[in-house]
Amino acid sequence: MANSFIDKARITVRAGNGGNGVVSFHREKYVAAGGPDGGDGGKGGSVILQVDDNLSTLMDFRYKRKYSAPNGMDGQGGRRSGRDGENLIIKVPRGTLVRDTESGEIIQDMSSGEPYVLCKGGRGGWGNSHFATPTRQVPRFAKGGLPGESHDVVLELKLLADVGLVGFPNVGKSTLLSVVTRAQPKIANYHFTTLSPNLGVVYAGEGRSFVLADIPGIIEGASEGAGLGHDFLRHIDRCRLLIHVVDVSGSEGRDPVQDFDAINAELSQYSADLEKRPQIVAANKSDILEDPENLERLRAHVEKLGYPLFEISAAAHKGVEQLMNKVSETLSTLPPIVVYEPEYVPKPPVIDYSQPLDIQRLDDGTWVVDGPWLQRLIGNVNLNDYESRMYFDKTLRDSGLYQQLEDMGIQDGDTVSLYDFEFEYQR
Template sequence: MTTFVDRVELHVAAGNGGHGCASVHREKFKPLGGPDGGNGGRGGDVTLVVDQSVTTLLEYHHSPHRKATNGKPGEGGNRSGKDGTDLVLPVPDGTVVLDRRGNVLADLVGEGTTYVASQGGRGGLGNAALASARRKAPGFALLGEPGQTQDIVLELKTVADVALVGYPSAGKSSLISVLSAARPKIADYPFTTLVPNLGVVTAGSTVYTIADVPGLIPGASQGKGLGLEFLRHVERCSVLVHVLDTATLESERDPLSDLDAIEAELKEYGGLDDRPRVVVLNKVDIPDGKDLADIIRPELESRGFRIFEVSAVSRLGLKELSFALADIVAAARAAKPKEEATRIVIRPKAVDDAGFTVTLEEDGLYRVRGEKPERWVRQTDFNNDEAVGYLADRLNRLGVEDELMKAGARAGDGVAIGSEDNAVVFDWEPSMAAGAEMLGRRGEDHRLEAPRPAAQRRRDRDAERDEAAQEYEGFNPFGG
């Protein structure tokens, strides 16, 4: 049964925004109370949060589909819909978020670090929010926007200061068990360790983490053995420790060839050339192991490696190794640039940025792309003529029709707003602006106009009476 997962594909969907409400206030003796439709609620976001108590992506391996809740629609009486609940997904420290093409979207390191994987849709405005001095009685509301959906890949890269690398059964698990409180599985057969083990080591005033990476073999960087699955766990370390078995029972192997093979795989994997190396000659408590360590030590020193002879059984040389690693880690931490305070970068739009583009495609279709027009289309109820007219007004004010004319569009040409897989297509008519103006008094109701002043009402009443009197004076009931 799988107990450790460090790479999963996750399908996340944010909540949809609630629709706005088109409602008119109704109350006894107040037949024209005006619009009172509330706004729809915002859809919930899907957010990844680093949680130190989480150490694996196993939960998402079993349940890869996650969705936040939708926002509630608005109601009459100016009641706005409830916002959707955000979905918070805890992930281990060191999780990298990628898209399906392998592009890095976020690198989550540090407790509480967050990343919004999918953003909830905006709630639609109700007709009360759409009312204005010119449009006092809107008979429509805006629809809620759909929430974002995204397929992402989560990769766990262990956050450790020291990485122990070496052939299977070289003694890495034994070392980490005596250097820290970690209790990995230890046995006398290859590939005992199937998952990275992490331990915490205290050496004087320095506390650092050490990772036991599962055994590497030649071809690991190409997928052979377990190496390809776990080489990513050494990327964040400050120092690489080669654990060489000086008492191996395999006649075709020796510590120097093991070192060369592992270094070749690390080089093939890439990105680790700048990490300091330390060589640990393990199992020197065995007579043959001690003799072999003495033989190969000059060669290793000539290559510039720092050498430590240790024994996990007798604990020979472990204290010196622990403090030496602590010094290297402390130096690496001191050399690391301090993180600057978060700065807000303001990037103003260019003066000539219209917020949308109009392009002519090979099939003669004019495509309009832009955040505002695409969002407005998603919010429009195309079953409501008044809502369609409102969309036309917004597009005209944004300058879409002018740009279509500049691009050479003529009456009857096809125009699409949005991407290829989710676009609204219509036959364009240059009279759209005029049509929008003809529909333009939509939402206006003369019964809701401000009451006339008393003096004006008297003058109008007197004029009506005089006009009626004149008509009566000329009236002959006998037809003479």
């Protein structure tokens, strides 16, 4: 049976490019010199991630891997700016981690519900009306739009549940979930019936409730990825408390103590944190217990390790209420669900100085500089920030641009125009 639950997906996203500014001059009957009226290009659309609580899987990303926001429109005459590209909203389930594909670092944890701008749209280029000054009354140039950001990311779903049900397949986890919540998981008498997580809300009294997740069954070797192992283990990372369900009936010839130790061994091999996660042991199927010794051996074993044990029968609703009360009481003493802090730090753009720049000196003395690497650099720098401006200035100096300008005869006080940024040159 194929696993229909998709909890990891790799996608490529690209924001829209900014529209180009336009060169245009006002034309009107009986008006001899209307002046420049070229409009600016529109801003490219950004790619925004948004939590959708109606989604529970990353299935949609199996079939579509590339997402692009629209580009901004070019400017027009009459000082009409181009239309901005619409933002592209990508909806993801709550609890989705966004990782950088190359480094594996966490970019964002989509747990809070706040939208996140994953890729910013490119700025629109300025039209020639922007460049009109008292000494430059007929600017015959405009600027191209800047490219939007792009990113390869891995989406990884970690369910937001307070409590996770762990244990071998067919020990009764789905039955327990259906009894204590309104969730309706598929239940059958064969292994690996739960192929996707099921969540439900448990009401343990007035003002007391928690989210309980029945997660795909685990087998020995899960921490190495065997069976549904990683699907299982990934989702209990966030659970504050685990209910370890063990079949004590002996109906399938299994040893409950060995089962208990095998699951805990997989948890510890996957993550040292999981090994220390609080557990409550639910000795299930006690109503069809074949050998009472099984239950007593398990009780002695887990209590020696410091875990409380509850004798239950999920199918017969025996001991379930007491178990849920203990879970609620324990949760009140535990810290909230883990929210992962971003680890990703954007790297400065790689500058290939070997690419030549196009430098032109206009009739009014303005120096206009264009080039692919300069376009990428200015698109990644916040020129409103002092430190960013210092980095920008150092990069231009290190690239040899200033030396080129001086070799071409630039003078102090001349204007240098770089896309939508102008400055007065000083040696």
